Amino acid sequence: MSTPDCILITGFEPFDGEAVNPSAQLVLQLQGEVVAPGARVEAVVLPCVFDEALRALEGHLDRLRPRLVLCCGQAGGRSALSFERVAINLDDARIPDNAGAQPIDRPVFATGPAAYFTSLPVKAMTQALRSAGLPAEVSYTAGTFVCNHVFYGLMHLAQRRPWLRQAGFMHVPYLPEQGAHHPHAPSMALDTMSAGLRLALRTALQTAEDLHVSEGTIC
Secondary structure, three states: OOOOOOEHHHHHHHOOOOOOOOHHHHHHOOOOOEEEOEEEEEEEEEEOOHHHHHHHHHHHHHOOOEEEEEEEEEEOOOOOOOEEOOOOOOOOOOOOOOOOOOOOEOOOOOOOEEEEOOOHHHHHHHHHHHHHOOOOOEEEOOOOHHHHHHHHHHHHOOOOOOOOOEEEEEEEOHHHHHHOOOOOOOOOOHHHHHHHHHHHHHHHHHHOOOOOOOOOOOO
């Protein structure tokens, strides 16, 4: 059934030996919430498997016909909610996915462009979170693992789905409970992530044009 005011958010199952994935716990916390008038959240957890994750995402897109999609993934080592600005057409896996696949130097879509930019107002979202005291940043690399695979695939699929007006990707830090295995890595409480995600979604829905401010990096 068509749900034109649906917002789709996705996370990933645990991978690389982890018992949890904060992105999955995060999106499931918001399942069914109305984060803005007429904007209800649908949350799904994708497999951490090349190709299979993208097939699952495409099925959810066509089932729900969301106006906005924000996919989320774990980025161990980061200390802020990271809004990704660019997805590249490359799978280059340092580790195998959950099905044992480890593609190297393979395009996500053979006929796709080298890269896509997000259609989310990531600078406005970042500024809104910072103003609320929440750690946030614009990132220019989504990696070359399943997160980037899904981000690039989402933007590629959006080209032929005019009802999908805003789409992008957010990386999240480890949860504190993962600290036993990553004692020197930063982490963030799930409630902090949830507050940031809610505010990010509301800001995206309310922003027609992104801020013209610098969020660039030197290196």
